[in-house]
Amino acid sequence: MQAWLNRLMVRGAFGAHPIPVLVYAGGIAIACALVLFAIALPFASIVTWVERRVWARIQSRVGPNRVGPNGFLQWLADGLKHVCKEDIIPAEADPRLFKLAPYLVVLAFILPWAVMPFSSSLILADLNVGILYMTAVTALTVVGVLMAGWASNNKWSLIGGVRSAAQVVSYEIPAGLSIFPVVLMTGTLSMQGITRAQGWSPDRWFLFASPFCFAAAIILFVSSLAENNRTPFDLPEAESELVAGFATEYSSMRYLFFFMAEWGNMFVSAAIIVTLYLGGWRFPRVSPSPIAMNLLEFATFNIKVLIIVFVSMWIRGTLPRVRIDQMMSLCWKYFVPIAFVNLIGTAVWVAIWPDGNPFAAWSMLAIGVAGAAFFVRRVVHFARRSRMELYFHPTI
Amino acid sequence: MGTPATYFRHLREAVVSIFDGMAVSASHLIRRPYTIQYPDRMPVRVQDTLPFRYRGILDVDLEICTGCLACDRACPIDCIAIAIEKNAATREIVISQFDIDLAKCMYCGLCSEPCPTGAIHHTTEFEGADFSLESLIRRFIADPVVAYKAKKAAEPDVAVADLLTRGMTYVDEWAQPGSDKPSAPPAVPAATKAAVAPVVPVPVPGK
Numbered sequence: 001m002q003a004w005l006n007r008l009m010v011r012g013a014f015g016a017h018p019i020p021v022l023v024y025a026g027g028i029a030i031a032c033a034l035v036l037f038a039i040a041l042p043f044a045s046i047v048t049w050v051e052r053r054v055w056a057r058i059q060s061r062v063g064p065n066r067v068g069p070n071g072f073l074q075w076l077a078d079g080l081k082h083v084c085k086e087d088i089i090p091a092e093a094d095p096r097l098f099k100l101a102p103y104l105v106v107l108a109f110i111l112p113w114a115v116m117p118f119s120s121s122l123i124l125a126d127l128n129v130g131i132l133y134m135t136a137v138t139a140l141t142v143v144g145v146l147m148a149g150w151a152s153n154n155k156w157s158l159i160g161g162v163r164s165a166a167q168v169v170s171y172e173i174p175a176g177l178s179i180f181p182v183v184l185m186t187g188t189l190s191m192q193g194i195t196r197a198q199g200w201s202p203d204r205w206f207l208f209a210s211p212f213c214f215a216a217a218i219i220l221f222v223s224s225l226a227e228n229n230r231t232p233f234d235l236p237e238a239e240s241e242l243v244a245g246f247a248t249e250y251s252s253m254r255y256l257f258f259f260m261a262e263w264g265n266m267f268v269s270a271a272i273i274v275t276l277y278l279g280g281w282r283f284p285r286v287s288p289s290p291i292a293m294n295l296l297e298f299a300t301f302n303i304k305v306l307i308i309v310f311v312s313m314w315i316r317g318t319l320p321r322v323r324i325d326q327m328m329s330l331c332w333k334y335f336v337p338i339a340f341v342n343l344i345g346t347a348v349w350v351a352i353w354p355d356g357n358p359f360a361a362w363s364m365l366a367i368g369v370a371g372a373a374f375f376v377r378r379v380v381h382f383a384r385r386s387r388m389e390l391y392f393h394p395t396i
Numbered sequence: 397m398g399t400p401a402t403y404f405r406h407l408r409e410a411v412v413s414i415f416d417g418m419a420v421s422a423s424h425l426i427r428r429p430y431t432i433q434y435p436d437r438m439p440v441r442v443q444d445t446l447p448f449r450y451r452g453i454l455d456v457d458l459e460i461c462t463g464c465l466a467c468d469r470a471c472p473i474d475c476i477a478i479a480i481e482k483n484a485a486t487r488e489i490v491i492s493q494f495d496i497d498l499a500k501c502m503y504c505g506l507c508s509e510p511c512p513t514g515a516i517h518h519t520t521e522f523e524g525a526d527f528s529l530e531s532l533i534r535r536f537i538a539d540p541v542v543a544y545k546a547k548k549a550a551e552p553d554v555a556v557a558d559l560l561t562r563g564m565t566y567v568d569e570w571a572q573p574g575s576d577k578p579s580a581p582p583a584v585p586a587a588t589k590a591a592v593a594p595v596v597p598v599p600v601p602g603k
Binding site: 056060314318333382383386390 | 403406407414415416417418419420421422423424425426427428429430431433
């Protein structure tokens with residue numbers, strides 16, 4: 001009996017004070033629920049409002065500003081509206097698959113949060129195959145989307161689902177190949193291990209470690225846009241051709257699930273990029289208190305993620321949708337070869353400078369800063385040329 | 397894919413054009429939005445920004461209406477209903493009804509052209525939505541009023557003189573196409589302004 005009870009104790013992390021496995025599992029479940037309800041779901045909802053405001057400003061509009069202060073509660077109104085609508089299942093649809101598909105998509109959005117490295121301590125499970133797990137479970141989306149497309153028994157849904165499958169499967173390759181350079185440099189797949197291999201200062205981020213890493217980070221970012229069906233790769237739900245793609249026949253809460261997952265996946269893919277290339281939660285050690293440090297790290301991580309999410313909104317407001325042949329040619333003719341070059345280049349780089357090359361890092365950083373400065377100059381140029389009144393207030 | 401040169405040219409073009417495109421959209425992020433948040437979040441009412449000749453909802457200045465029925469005859473769809481009575485002894489015209497059915501009105505402006513005093517004129521008001529057709533009939537007269545008669549001398553009543561000035565500007569500009577700007581407010585007092593607005597109403601035709 002005692003032995004059986006002992007087997008139920010979890011020793012691992014708690015050393016001398018083992019706790020019953022049910023308590024441990026319960027604690028994990030509560031922690032998961034807290035992360036989901038405190039971060040994942042609010043993020044996926046509120047980001048819709050942020051995104052609409054950002055597009056609006058890019059298009060010289062105002063955007064939703066009526067529900068709550070500056071329209072902040074728009075996401076709540078939209079959510080309530082969707083919940084109140086009738087849940088329609090077409091007569092000719094395959095009802096079981098039709099009902100199952102949204103859950104798979106949401107599952108693919110929720111599972112990656114298990115290995116999301118928010119701070120040095122705040123991570124649900126620091127798997128030793130963390131980044132591999134992340135790419136594996138996010139690819140589940142394609143199952144749900146394809147299932148939705150098939151089960152709807154609608155030509156637009158089916159074309160949308162097949163396009164999405166083709167797109168996600170294609171872009172998994174450059175995305176995966178762009179993760180490997182970091183794995184080569186750190187020798188670990190664990191999210192925390194990769195984060196700890198970088199420093200808080202940009203010169204010790206993997207983004208600037210070598211030209212190959214920089215290119216890999218760009219490819220990873222663009223591929224993650226494609227995997228999330230984001231503009232300019234939103235062919236699976238191209239309104240002008242496919243009504244709403246795989247979501248055409250969906251309504252009510254099920255429709256909401258698809259879009260919650262789509263917007264939530266922005267956070268997930270941005271978190272992958274931040275962890276791999278932008279130093280993750282790393283923050284200079286300014287306080288001896290672990291709680292204060294964890295809070296600072298948590299803030300650092302989230303701010304970096306939100307910046308990447310903002311860039312993806314900004315791209316959505318800028319670029320038109322590509323054709324399907326252009327999308328495929330971008331992937332197979334450009335990204336896959338360049339990603340292979342990056343991989344081999346990084347391997348050679350690591351063989352020559354196993355501990356990194358500070359000179360190269362600082363040069364890359366300098367080039368990056370110069371590029372950013374040139375970009376700001378271009379922005380000022382275009383703003384001046386328009387002879388419009390400048391308006392820096394983020395809201396109106 | 398073509399030659400390697402084409403390949404790298406495509407890469408360069410993609411990078412350069414996306415770089416510039418992002419700069420253009422970023423410059424829009426720091427511009428003031430064009431949106432006019434009609435109707436409730438406006439610095440000024442839209443009605444006040446419209447030009448003087450805007451053909452909005454019709455209005456009648458009964459103080460200067462001569463009861464000549466010119467507008468009634470000009471209206472192509474008979475949306476104006478006027479009832480007048482002539483007092484033979486005092487040679488006055490009493491207007492007992494002046495209705496304009498805005499549901500029928502097509503805002504053509506033909507009624508305000510022949511008006512001798514500019515009494516019937518378009519305003520810049522355009523928000524006419526209502527819940528019933530009947531409420532769209534504007535009834536300008538509750539109790540019968542005596543129609544305006546042109547004075548030989550300057551108009552003594554300041555308020556009426558102002559209305560006349562405005563009305564005659566309105567009528568005058570029909571005759572002069574191109575002068576579609578509101579006249580600058582005259583610096584002279586309104587009472588001495590009658591000379592500027594020579595009120596010569598056409599004789600009321602007998603029935």
